[in-house]
Amino acid sequence: MSFINYSSREINCKIVYYGPGLCGKTTNLNYVYQKTNPDNRGKMISLATETERTLFFDFLPLALGSIRGFKVRFHLYTVPGQVFYDASRKLILRGADGVVFVADSQVDRLEANVESLENLRQNLAEHGSDLDKIPFNIQYNKRDLPDIASVEEMNGLLNPRGVPVVEACAHTGEGVFDTLKDIAKQVIMELKKKENT
């Protein structure tokens, strides 16, 4: 849920990166962290296991600039992708203004993508949110690897609603900022919609 501080004239929004284990959620945040001017970002926090798998979440606060006198900040979170961390995923999803689903393009991960997307839908529903109604996009990651599914095939499985899709290779950074920019735009336009209703 976005938060407006009228005293400091700041707007904070929460974006959650979701997806199956090892799909590249943390890699997305690492790239954003590395490529953002240190003045515009806070400390990146990663709560990970000894083997660098996300245990609870990663957190990166970003200050993007001002819109009409209000400083706009985004708090980016990732969830742990491994199936048995579902309780943690539910906690982190709470209050999300927008969700990025990072899908692993490798053919042998298609089923994991479908399961994770269904899990996202269920967990949002438990918070009273509907995946079909919130700002949402999908990143098809790992497009540089061999043995990947076509965009058409992935759209058929993961994107019947036709939400914005970004092809990416998060470890080189390709598509990372396009994904972030798209979800940020959707989140802000959603706030505008609410303001006008």
Next chain:
Amino acid sequence: MGSQNFITAQVLERVEEELRGFRQAAKARVAFLIDGNGQLLGQAGDATKVDTTAIAALTASNMAASKAIAELVGEEKFGGVLHEGEDEHLHLSVVGGIAILVVLFDAETSIGLVRLRVKNTTKNLEALLIQGAEEGVSEEEDLSPFAEITEDDIDQLFL
């Protein structure tokens, strides 16, 4: 835990006044109030050496996890959480299911005094937040930029 999606300058002033009074009475180093989503609502004390954004995100998640654990063992919630360090300690307490009071303290005080003062302050803060939510945002203050925002404005953020 619920949370509210705005704080006005007037409510912030009242909240920070309460936090300043608490900090002095409890002899704590820093006290701050965050909402259930990890947004900083107000603070008192010298927080220049503390990354309040990161602490807010972590403590909100910590409290959410504590509540989930409490439910698993048949409790509605755990009242307060204490993190004890060598020199610095952190006490977290729920403010009426709306927010979290975070208190950073050292050897200048004791956990007993902090807990004692936390009791009253959490009640006062809860009342202030409820009152603030009821008052809402005044017309003069409600200069939200969203109504007139354009896609160009958003594109500017990423230049």
